[in-house]
Amino acid sequence: xxxxxxxxxxxxxxxxxxxxxxxxxxxxxxxxxxxxxxxxxxxxxxxxxxxxxxxxxxxxxxxxxxxxxxxxxxxxxxxxxxxxxxxxxxxxxxxxxxxxxxxxxxxxxxxxxxxxxxxxxxxxxxxxxxxxxxxxxxxxxxxxxxxxxxxxxxxxxxxxxxxxxxxxxxxxxxxxxxxxxxxxxxxxxxxxxxxxxxxxxxxxxxxxxx
Amino acid sequence: xxxxxxxxxxxxxxxxxxxxxxxxxxxxxxxxxxxxxxxxxxxxxxxxxxxxxxxxxxxxxxxxxxxxxxxxxxxxxxxxxxxxxxxxxxxxxxxxxxxxxxxxxxxxxxxxxxxxxxxxxxxxxxxxxxxxxxxxxxxxxxxxxxxxxxxxxxxxxxxxxxxxxxxxxxxxxxxxxxxxxxxxxxxxxxxxxxxxxxxxxxxxxxxxxxxxxxxxxxxxxxxxxxxxxxxxxxxxxxxxxxxxxxxxxxx
Numbered sequence: 001x002x003x004x005x006x007x008x009x010x011x012x013x014x015x016x017x018x019x020x021x022x023x024x025x026x027x028x029x030x031x032x033x034x035x036x037x038x039x040x041x042x043x044x045x046x047x048x049x050x051x052x053x054x055x056x057x058x059x060x061x062x063x064x065x066x067x068x069x070x071x072x073x074x075x076x077x078x079x080x081x082x083x084x085x086x087x088x089x090x091x092x093x094x095x096x097x098x099x100x101x102x103x104x105x106x107x108x109x110x111x112x113x114x115x116x117x118x119x120x121x122x123x124x125x126x127x128x129x130x131x132x133x134x135x136x137x138x139x140x141x142x143x144x145x146x147x148x149x150x151x152x153x154x155x156x157x158x159x160x161x162x163x164x165x166x167x168x169x170x171x172x173x174x175x176x177x178x179x180x181x182x183x184x185x186x187x188x189x190x191x192x193x194x195x196x197x198x199x200x201x202x203x204x205x206x207x208x209x210x
Numbered sequence: 211x212x213x214x215x216x217x218x219x220x221x222x223x224x225x226x227x228x229x230x231x232x233x234x235x236x237x238x239x240x241x242x243x244x245x246x247x248x249x250x251x252x253x254x255x256x257x258x259x260x261x262x263x264x265x266x267x268x269x270x271x272x273x274x275x276x277x278x279x280x281x282x283x284x285x286x287x288x289x290x291x292x293x294x295x296x297x298x299x300x301x302x303x304x305x306x307x308x309x310x311x312x313x314x315x316x317x318x319x320x321x322x323x324x325x326x327x328x329x330x331x332x333x334x335x336x337x338x339x340x341x342x343x344x345x346x347x348x349x350x351x352x353x354x355x356x357x358x359x360x361x362x363x364x365x366x367x368x369x370x371x372x373x374x375x376x377x378x379x380x381x382x383x384x385x386x387x388x389x390x391x392x393x394x395x396x397x398x399x400x401x402x403x404x405x406x407x408x409x410x411x412x413x414x415x416x417x418x419x420x421x422x423x424x425x426x427x428x429x430x431x432x433x434x435x436x437x438x439x440x441x442x443x444x445x446x447x448x449x450x451x452x453x454x455x456x457x458x459x460x461x
Contacts, residue, residue: 014364060356063371064364098320100378103371124378125320149278149299149450150316156446178250179281179444187446 004031004039007072011044012051014064016071023072033079037116041069041076045114049198059107062197066110073113087118089172089208092134093143094126096154101147104177104197108143111197112204117141128154128161135167141204145177152179156188172207176200211235212426213268217260218275220244221301221329222420224389226275229417233424238269244332247279247300254282266290273423277303278450287441287456295434295442296419297450301326305385307416309432309450315413321379323408325399326415327392382408387415 001009003026010018026036048065051057057065093109095102102124109121120134131142142162146152155175162168175190185193192207194200212235218226221244230237240260246253261272272291276283277298286293298304302324303312315322356365382403384396396412403410419432428435431449436442440453 014360017363060360060368060372063368064360067364067367098316100321101375102378103374106371106374149280149444150313151320153446179278181281181284181444184444184446 003029004036007036007040008044008047011041011065011068011072012047014061014068016064016068019068019072020075023075027075027079033076033083034085036072037076037080037085041072041114042116045069045111045201048114049111049201052196052198059103062107062111063103066107066114069114070110088116088205089141090118090120090139091141091143091204092120092122092131092139094122094131094145095124095177096144096146096151096158097125097127098154099146099148099151099177100124104147105145107197108145108176108194108200111201112143115201115205117204117208128158131158132162132165132167135162135165135171140170141172141174141208143174143176143200143204145175146180147177149179152177152184155180155190159189172204174200174203174207212270214238214271214273214424214426215240215264215269216273216275216424217242217257218273219246219279219301220332221326222275222304223328223332225305225328225387225415225417225420226424228389229420229424232421235424235426237273237424244329247282250280250282250284253279254285257283258286261286261293262289264291271426275304275420275423277301278444281444284442284444284451286436288436288438290438292438293436293442294423294428295436295451296423297432297434298419299450302385304419305387305415306413307418311416315383319381322381322383323379323403325382325384325395325402327387327389327395330395330398376406379406380408381411382406383411383413385413385415387417 007019007022048062052062091112095105109119113119122130144155144158146155159173162171173190174192175185176194182193192203194203214235214237216226216237216239218241220241223241226239230239242256264272269291272293274283274293274295277300279300283295298309303309305326306312353365353369356368382399384399386392400410434451436453439456441456442451443454445452
């Protein structure tokens, strides 16, 4: 098995502790950071997404794979920046105001990072103003989640605030969370909806590629 | 005098019995297991089956004594008999008596863990006595499994990641509906709150919404009436839910 393949496999299996020395070894052997990113990490996370959609992987497997990917990315990121490798897009993500449930959101954030996006994770209970601030700093995608029907209306409020700030045309808005549906996303004027973390990556790719 | 069939959750058992006992109508109550909202699809399927099983002309309306409960009641369709459902997120609205009151509580303290007598007395798993939350005590059991499957390092990480939401909670509220020996359950809720370092508060429940429902006082602002051939739909426009014809509805 090639070193890249070993990295890919370790990410898929969620072995964060094995991934890090392998990345260092690959870099020492002169493998380009971009190659490690694409063939090791992004490819691995695609496979993780596929395993989830096939029903082979559940949330714990996805979480530990994403964790391994993040550990690897922490080493690669500065090198990629030095080499001017551009992310697919800049995504600001968070649970909406009042919503404190972040497992799903964090998983989506990590999957997006693993797909090659730059992600600013604002955490939970994020006000419209915080999302807007990040848009002003150059983010081009807003990803919001709500686990409760109680907090769902704050997605609409955030979209309205982005409109009022005159930033709606520069922002691609994605929504998700257990009670959110495609119809609801459409009704509140979001650009995209994803029922799970794997679909979120697909939708973000499609919308940013346009 | 009208005849209603009320489909409801165990969590509201005592309250709906109490409200129905004084109603000017004949109310037949059917209880469903609490906690079914954790799998909205199966709760929805169960309720639709019951709606479909009600014989035509056997009652004037089927009362859905539920909230949206996630998306559990979204998509439920009225066949030959109208459905009536409160415009509510979940049972906490029904306990507190109005959507506005719940919203005010929620806005002031989003991180609230709710307790009630009905829910606690019917909950077999004493580790998770709070309304709706099934995971809080059960996490201990999965730790060992995670260690075996993913190794200790990953197991520790998973416990932290999946228990994260609990850290954002800061308040426990026991809702007293005034039934039976609520004090002993309030004490349990208080102990759990203290153990987790949350503030503990007690709220007096209010049966007004349930009473309105079984009295047939279905005002538009608080209830949705679903005519035969229509189904419940989520709405982003303020009333939480509305309805659409089953034919031609968007899937």
